[in-house]
Amino acid sequence: MSEKVKVRFKVRRFLNGKSWLQEYEAEVDRFTTVVQVLRQIKETQDPTLSFRASCHMGVCGSCGMKINGKPKLACKTIVLKEAKNGEIKLEPLDMKVVKDLIVDMDEFYVKMEKIDPRLRPEENVLSGDKEHRLKPEDQRELWSFEQCIWCGLCYSACPVTKYDKNFLGPAALAKAYRFISDPRDTETEKRIECVNSLDGIWACRVVGSCSVVCPRGVDPSLAIQKTKMLVLRNERVV
Template sequence: MVEKAEEQKNLAQLEEQEITVKIKRFSKEKGSWWQEYRLKVDRFTQMTEVLRRIKTEQDPTISYRASCHMAVCGSCGMKINGEPRLACKTLALDIVKIYNSSTISVEPMDYFPVLKDLVVDLDEFYDKMFKVKPRLYPDKDVLEGKVDHRLKPEDQRELWKFEQCIWCGLCVSSCPAVRIDPEFLGPAAHAKGYRFLADPRDTIYEERLKILIDSSWRCTYCYQCFNVCPRDVEPVTTIKKTRAHTKFMKEKTKVAETGEKHIESIVSSIRETGKLEEAKVYLSTYGLLESIKDMIYAMQNGKLKYALVQDTKVKGLDQIKKIMGE
């Protein structure tokens, strides 16, 4: 055992490499600036360890968040070489290999206000997370201990993936819809909200619908949340699944009604031609007046020709209808 440990130590030393870490610093007094640090790392060195060593050995004024160091707490979300990542789940030499450079840049997450260096203000993020009521509201008889409220295996399979959200905020930091639409709750809140919306043990289904449906139709489906999630939660999938519950809403917002029209128009276009005819779908979704306004805008910007493209039906349309269950 001693020989094996010595061998591993020697191997790690052989793979040691000096890196340069460029950290984007920030303080209210000085504003933003970049600062460089050099240190040696091996193949086991996480970026949280890199930051810890810089803080303890070189510069105690650096501020960052980190706690569990095992991708569970979500504290160490930041941008590493421009990518939203968990620092604890990121090995320094992996980044060196991916980018073929010994220089690694570290910045605070986008979108959130920066408090100091890599520490951002997550108050708005938490407000939206709590807005979806992220806990189970069981039946009164369950609370009184009169009955057990068990979960079927198939229900557990549906919920399990979406239970893995660790509230790190990476998906929100990379989401363009959050930036442009204050009414959009964000991908993390939808992942957490759907986890309870789909739980058959929950008793506030109608209330959850009112909270989630309108927001779900505000997502732009850019899939950035899908790409950056460190736990493979797939928040965009929960948004799609939430939209499917719109039919159960008694009173729908204009956004939800427009979203449903859009889906119906897409289905109709594929059923009739086998293709997605953008111009017809847009007209069916937004109506003539709104479409005319946008056509004028498109004409002014030289893009009207794309709206007037004539499509022909695809061959084997009957096969497409079979796939659609018709």
């Protein structure tokens, strides 16, 4: 059995326009994750505590929140690795708060949809009359940007999204590059036109915080710079 340790959790609560820090205490071991503690608190201490969680495997992206000030997935964060002096602070991501640790993701989703995040192959490929094979080198390039789980951590970490609400954001721009660089896609020109703007790739300040916080190893900052290079090579700068 792993030794149990008591840890204090300072949770930022939001309700009806009011905000406060509420403290809870829970026993954890070296395997306990933040989302496990939140479920324990809700079940045994405070049923009014609200948060999102689903897969508990770092796949769905539901449980994004700020843990000690850094955007992380609660299901992938081990409590004892994050606790400082026996404490952990939990806050919602930097988006509009609905309640407690739950934020309104609509702004993020709308921007993701603007780049049309789906492959648009040729009609004869869709009909099954033609096969469009992908070279291994193209597959490797795409794979690193295909892993996005739409968790919004990068969007919350990005300083530009704080003052420029028109900025598409790192996740949308990384997803756009994933399809722009896909030789099977037929909407490359439309995608480049969408991101080649002052609300797109040229708003990025290359801080890199988006790449640091991604739980799936996606590098949005790199994707944005690669898209800029494509635009510059084709002399399409806005």
